[in-house]
Amino acid sequence: MASPGKDPLQASEIDLRQLERSLRKPRTMLSMFLSLVTTVLTFAALVPLFSVVFMLFYRGASKIKLSNFYELPPTAFEDGGGFGNALVGTLIMVAIAALISVPFGIMASIFLAELGSESKTASVVRFCAKVLSGFPSILAGVFAYGAVVLVTGGFSAYAGGVALSILMLPVVMLTAEEAIRMVPSRMKEASIGMGATQTQTMWYVTLPTALPGIITGVMLAVARAAGETAPLLFTALFSNYWSMSTWSPTSLELNEPTASMAVLIYNFSSSFVDNQREMAWSASLVLVLVVLVTNLIGKSLSSSGPKR
Amino acid sequence: MAYIVLQITWKASPAIQEYGAGFLTGRTWDPNTSEFGILPEIWGTLYSSLLALFIGSFFGIAVAVFLSEGYLGNFVFNVLKLFGLQFHKFWGKLPSWSESTLKNLVELLAAIPSVVYGLWGIFVVMPLLREPCNWLHENMGWFPIFGTRYQGPGMLTASFVLAIMILPTISAISRDALVAVPPKLREASYGLGATRWETILSVVLPTASGGIFGGIVLAFGRALGETMALAMLVGNMNTIEISIFSPANTLAALLANNFSEAGSDEMKVGVLMYAGVVLMAITLVVNIFGALILQRATAGLKGMR
Numbered sequence: 001m002a003s004p005g006k007d008p009l010q011a012s013e014i015d016l017r018q019l020e021r022s023l024r025k026p027r028t029m030l031s032m033f034l035s036l037v038t039t040v041l042t043f044a045a046l047v048p049l050f051s052v053v054f055m056l057f058y059r060g061a062s063k064i065k066l067s068n069f070y071e072l073p074p075t076a077f078e079d080g081g082g083f084g085n086a087l088v089g090t091l092i093m094v095a096i097a098a099l100i101s102v103p104f105g106i107m108a109s110i111f112l113a114e115l116g117s118e119s120k121t122a123s124v125v126r127f128c129a130k131v132l133s134g135f136p137s138i139l140a141g142v143f144a145y146g147a148v149v150l151v152t153g154g155f156s157a158y159a160g161g162v163a164l165s166i167l168m169l170p171v172v173m174l175t176a177e178e179a180i181r182m183v184p185s186r187m188k189e190a191s192i193g194m195g196a197t198q199t200q201t202m203w204y205v206t207l208p209t210a211l212p213g214i215i216t217g218v219m220l221a222v223a224r225a226a227g228e229t230a231p232l233l234f235t236a237l238f239s240n241y242w243s244m245s246t247w248s249p250t251s252l253e254l255n256e257p258t259a260s261m262a263v264l265i266y267n268f269s270s271s272f273v274d275n276q277r278e279m280a281w282s283a284s285l286v287l288v289l290v291v292l293v294t295n296l297i298g299k300s301l302s303s304s305g306p307k308r
Numbered sequence: 309m310a311y312i313v314l315q316i317t318w319k320a321s322p323a324i325q326e327y328g329a330g331f332l333t334g335r336t337w338d339p340n341t342s343e344f345g346i347l348p349e350i351w352g353t354l355y356s357s358l359l360a361l362f363i364g365s366f367f368g369i370a371v372a373v374f375l376s377e378g379y380l381g382n383f384v385f386n387v388l389k390l391f392g393l394q395f396h397k398f399w400g401k402l403p404s405w406s407e408s409t410l411k412n413l414v415e416l417l418a419a420i421p422s423v424v425y426g427l428w429g430i431f432v433v434m435p436l437l438r439e440p441c442n443w444l445h446e447n448m449g450w451f452p453i454f455g456t457r458y459q460g461p462g463m464l465t466a467s468f469v470l471a472i473m474i475l476p477t478i479s480a481i482s483r484d485a486l487v488a489v490p491p492k493l494r495e496a497s498y499g500l501g502a503t504r505w506e507t508i509l510s511v512v513l514p515t516a517s518g519g520i521f522g523g524i525v526l527a528f529g530r531a532l533g534e535t536m537a538l539a540m541l542v543g544n545m546n547t548i549e550i551s552i553f554s555p556a557n558t559l560a561a562l563l564a565n566n567f568s569e570a571g572s573d574e575m576k577v578g579v580l581m582y583a584g585v586v587l588m589a590i591t592l593v594v595n596i597f598g599a600l601i602l603q604r605a606t607a608g609l610k611g612m613r
Contacts, residue, residue: 027503037370041370042410048417049413049417127599131595134533137533138560141563142584150577228421229422266540280427
């Protein structure tokens with residue numbers, strides 16, 4: 001602090017401190033009060049997040065064992081057990097969903113960003129994708145039930161995969177479009193200037209440059225699909241056994257009801273047996289870790305992508 | 309998307325022909341007598357979503373304001389001052405990564421699977437709410453909202469968890485809208501001598517209101533279609549009650565609970581498909597409405613720059 005004699009404020013003709021607002025005026029106090037309220041509300045909003053994560057570790061981590069990852073779910077009067085088949089089932093169905101939605105999503109995003117970016121069709125497609133991304137997940141299940149389960153005549157991993165792919169598609173599409181748009185036009189112009197065709201430019205310049213962004217979209221979509229429960233309840237149903245046939249363990253039985261982590265949690269959450277409830281918590285912990293890690297990897301990739 | 313709409317409607321057509329509009333106003337759901345009505349579910353869906361929206365938008369907008377007005381720096385500055393660490397005011401400005409970290413933390417709420425929220429709701433929220441809710445019922449039971457005893461699974465538990473789930477949607481979209489408000493408007497308001505909150509209330513929020521409203525509508529759409537947390541928490545009772553402590557049911561939860569048992573019975577499947585059509589119609593209208601508002605809001609702000 002400067003000594004009072006040399007204070008520049010006193011030297012000037014107007015006392016600048018008069019312009020400072022009195023802290024005791026009602027309007028200032030109201031403003032400060034509202035600021036306080038906002039701060040409190042914001043931190044209160046974070047409480048559930050920490051509560052969920054804390055409870056997961058508190059109730060899930062202590063019971064988690066290595067055997068959980070390769071054993072079958074316990075029946076009501078059984079100790080131990082695990083969620084091995086559910087983990088495998090989730091991976092299988094997400095993989096099927098990704099196989100369907102990623103190629104379609106990327107092709108659609110190429111169309112949106114490059115080929116018809118200004119056309120009427122593109123804006124309609126884009127709008128539909130935005131609406132579809134807020135589409136209730138259970139309706140994707142209803143659709144897959146009608147389109148796959150009723151047609152093939154049974155619950156299956158395919159049906160679950162189709163349901164999940166509907167949820168993944170808009171995420172992949174919109175993120176990939178964003179990524180392709182971020183590719184500097186100079187790079188494309190240079191490629192065309194070298195005599196490359198539009199397809200070659202697409203394959204060798206645009207897509208590799210946009211790759212981190214596209215992978216971000218895929219990761220976010222995978223994270224979303226892995227945690228979905230509602231559409232799987234009546235497309236893949238649930239199974240207490242491995243989704244492999246007993247006779248040849250290498251072949252997958254994708255036409256059978258398939259277990260998944262999310263449905264396992266749902267089934268066991270209201271169980272009256274302690275062991276199964278503990279299992280639900282452990283499975284939740286694993287599922288949340290998988291989803292959060294996938295999410296974070298996806299987000300960190302997008303920030304390392306090319307800058308315009 | 310058109311194919312999805314077509315497929316569901318086509319599968320629902322036998323039930324639509326059989327039950328017609330009475331399906332929407334019937335109050336009983338009894339597979340044994342083939343009597344189906346989804347009025348309680350429609351009521352439950354709308355009521356729980358609106359309740360969740362009320363709680364969620366309150367918090368969501370607060371988070372958005374906090375993140376867009378640079379409050380985090382102020383907060384850290386004041387906390388440090390409390391501990392006797394006086395920095396130059398310059399340090400009240402934090403690097404941008406700290407705010408984006410907080411934003412990402414809030415958005416992580418959206419990444420947690422809804423079934424985990426359901427589990428959390430059963431074992432954490434329900435015991436937590438029991439005491440205060442019973443107190444409310446005993447002392448303010450004359451008020452219709454608190455009319456029944458707290459039974460655990462019910463409207464309030466479900467809406468509470470639902471509010472947490474839609475909070476990231478509201479806060480993210482509102483924050484984008486608030487950040488897009490031209491700084492000139494803010495500066496002009498401060499220049500006229502307005503306090504920070506006078507500026508926020510009379511300049512910033514009205515300017516961003518289009519975007520915020522769009523975000524709330526989209527969150528409403530999400531709340532309507534949310535299934536698992538509700539199926540686990542809402543109680544699955546076919547009742548229409550004004551009390552927030554009573555169990556109820558929603559369309560999505562109805563679908564989740566009954567579909568796997570429908571089997572190959574065409575009429576049962578058709579009835580459920582019909583319920584799906586109703587849910588789809590509601591959510592599609594809400595979502596399209598929200599997306600349109602957002603599109604217009606961002607277009608309007610672009611012109612102001």
